[in-house]
Amino acid sequence: MDNVSLKRYEMLKDRVPSFKRCFQCGCCSATCSARQYTEFSIRRIHTSFRRGEYEGLDQELKKCMLCGKCTLVCPRGVNLRSLIINMRQILDETKQ
């Protein structure tokens, strides 16, 4: 855990400031269209990203269909669509 770099997490907070408001209630995952079919869970992805566990995240993120239900139900006004797109981009940009 000590070796975890939070650089990507900081980048994400910069690009999507509303992300800081998330209190992990899970409404987004509960309403998610992709969740109907798969284990896809934004809350889990979020936690992994925060912890610096990026393994397989890019594949997981591609399952999102950007339909926007999560953004609409979020009680904290987090721009989840922007969050997903930016996570994808950050993972892409910082790929080793």
Place this chain on the structure above:
Amino acid sequence: MKIHAYPYNDFVIPFLIGTVLLFCIIIYKYIRWIRKFSDEQRKVIRSNWYSWKIFPAIWEMIREGLLHVRILKKNLLLGIMHQAYALGWFLLIVVGAIESRDAFYTLQHEQSIETVRELDTQNGWFIYNKGENRDPEFLNPRRYRVETEDGIARIHYHRPFYVGIFYRYFVHKAPASFRQHKAYSDLMDALLLYVFLGLTMAIIKIFWSKILGMRRTTKHTLVDRFSKFSLWMIFPLRLLAESVTACLYGNGGFFTQAVGNLFDPMIVRGLETSVWMLYSLMLGIFFVTMPFTRYMHIFTELLLIYFRKIGVKEETGKTGYTYFELNACSRCGVCISGCPLDRVLENHEIQSVYLIRSLRNQERGSRLKMIADNCLMCDRCTVDCPVGIDLSALRRQTRDKGQIDTTGNYTYLNKKQGTFNAIGRVAYFGGCMSHLTPGITESMERIFNAADQKFWYMDKLNTICCGRPLQQQGFVNQAADLRKKNTELIEKSGATMLVTSCPICYQSFKKEYNLSIPVVHHTEYIDMLIKQERIKVRHDDRKVSYHDPCELGRGCGIYEEPRNVLNAVTNLQKTRFQKEKSVCCGFNLGDTKLSIEEQTQIRNASLANLTSKPVDAIVTACPMCKKAFQHATNDYPVRDIAEVVAENLIN
């Protein structure tokens, strides 16, 4: 004997250089762009080149390229400004050419060498005067050849194309038999005044754009301003040059002669060629800068309108047509005033005019990305664009994320989704958003049942998205995967018609899919049911205002059906911004950059429009808009059209 007479003076050189360069550059560019057309577009162009479609195309080229009817309808003064420049200048060129042709024709057929001697001294046909003899009442062409054929001398008057532009200089005095001379010069003066009217409007626009219906005008770059300055200077210089000549030789029309009479002939005599030189120089400068500035639109917009009207469409990737679109933008700034981000959020950087400029300047990097991403894609600018550039398509292209490896993304769908036998039924696709507004889907079920229509609610339990949100954000092949899955599902089911509740899905199914069955939005479907009397509804006494969802109204042109339905069941109130002017609810899926606070501001502006008159309810036809307004207000019930109809069902 034959004498060749060429009207020429050194001052035509800048004009000639400018014209030659202009056409060389433009033709070079056009050839390059035309070669970049995709195969599909080439096929359309080839098959429609000589079809009946060219007539509406030519009509629109005249209507929008010269008359500017769309801008006129938007604002009279702004329309007059654009029309005066385009039509005024065009007519100056055309009438000038006709005038010089007529004058030279008269001359050619009435003057022979026998009469020249007399004419030289009395009738003063002046074509060019340089060298020893500076008497303007003397025929002295720059170059002439004397041909001896049969001993009879005739003067052959050549008419280079620039004569029309500098006609008053080359023809100081018209031949006596050219009786239309006065009428022509008055007409030309009237046209020049018409252009001056446009120029005055343009100057007013700098200081007081609101009077011309523009809340905000385009911020131009230095190059554009320089080019604009040279354009503005052309007409005063033309007036000056023609007035000086009119002062010396009295050949002006009512305006130039009046101005010319103010000058002292003794003073201006030596200045005549200099002012003509200035005029020609300004024309040359403008022509040379034209292909590199916004004035490239002058010819390009005509071609764009032609291509568009014969059926060429924008594609997902950049094609030759895209270049025509980018260069057809005159940066008039009409797209700025309607933009909700400009109106409500005071964001003056991301409007389509700036997107197009950045794309034309081949910018890359964060600025372009910021412009491209921060847009609701509500199409408000697209309906305003006077030349009909597909602005949302350009934005989608800019957002394109390229080919993404999608293997394994949606393989789970085959197993989970299964197939459904719905032969003879209507397929109903609620869409993702409708799952958050169960009132809409329940109402639709009630309406289907009331109409005794068997239906298949295809996404009752599980939904996959229609693909449009991914498409809008540039994940093109991911969206294509979803479309493929949905198409398979629908085509295999044997359904006869697809009804959707979500305008986003509707536009996707209608435009991006290629389904073999008709696709209708539930407003169209309900309208049809009422018209065919398959459902009976009562008329209540509520007053409602209707919000046109972007994707349904501007996106698909569905304005009348929801109004028919609402008029049948309730009292529909008109609002200030309705139909194509409707203000987006702020939650359109096109944008990912706006924060919830900014979206809320736009929504409130939209809501203020809907509640400007006392109403009992707000009605919309989109689950997204419904959700947005529902969050905003407790004072007004927010209903979907399906819910209003379901409430008023009789049977």
